[in-house]
Amino acid sequence: MRDAPDPGVLLAWYDMHAREMPWRIGPAARAAGVWPDPYRVWLSEVMLQQTTVAAVRDYFRRFTALWPTVSDLAAAEDAAVMGEWAGLGYYARARNLLKCARVVAGELGGRFPDTREGLLALPGVGPYTAAAVSAIAFDRPETVVDGNVERVMARVFAVEAPLPGSKKELARLAATLTPAERPGDYAQAVMDLGATICTPRSLACGICPWMADCAARAQGVATDLPRKAPKSVKPVRRGVAYLARRPDGAWLVETRPETGLLGGMLGWPGSDWATSVPDHVPPVAAEWREVGEVRHTFTHFQLILTIMKAETDAVPERGDWMTSDRFRPSDLPRVMRKAFDLADPAP
DNA sequence: CAACCGTGGCC
């Protein structure tokens, strides 16, 4: 019988190979008694939900420069926060980020809860983020389970059952390894291992600190795990977006409804999106001309968006004129930015 | 509990 993977071995590897991140207190500083700022840990963990470290870095730096504390963030304008989040995706995170900041600043004296249960009660904080903040910011012995941890556990314990059905079993196995000492560093160590060595493809088993104890490696099935249920195909939806420009340079924009796709984000007025272009009327009277098509893939469908453009100063039936000094293309979510770039190409 | 919810990088 092979030994169970040793958390101490992984911590020793982490002490040598921990990656630098703007929000991270490295193992050396942590050992010297430096504690992370819970606000920065929470902010980074929300940004990292389903998002790569590379994509998060600059967003994290901008957010902490603009809003150094949770109270600063709580006092920010909604539109400013949504605009800074533009491009990062999953915009419900930004809406919940603000809600959470306002609860912490307004009801909790600006201090984040240190327990998993206390954190779980906050908007946008689920099982993963609650455990991560509790472990990383407060060094509590919580088990952090994300996609990396599931993959690593499926391999070291050779779990053949496919995801997502095996989630509970993988979480149970992960909990058996969580150490009482340095649980925060350990949580980051498993995730670093999954991100750099025990990757989905092209694994680096040869340099893995847990190689000797990995059941999948021993059975030669590491690359096949974790198994996953097959995915369904993405349907295609079509729609039309209208980009109206006033002679003074203002653009006709609208803030999308709070809930649903791209909720709370800036966008262009247009039709709904459906299998075929739904019946609709343009948001303002004008001589519209088609400037092209934008294709964009969302999580569960593909979009083909026809882009119309016109100059007019008529009174719109939908949307609001945004003057050019207030309009920032970077505030637009990606598909809306693609439409803008097509209608108003950079010189 | 399955569906919904973005985006960029990688091979």
Add this chain to the structure above:
DNA sequence: TGGCCAAGGTT
């Protein structure tokens, strides 16, 4: 180039 994938949460 298109499918796959990432430090998930909400409903």
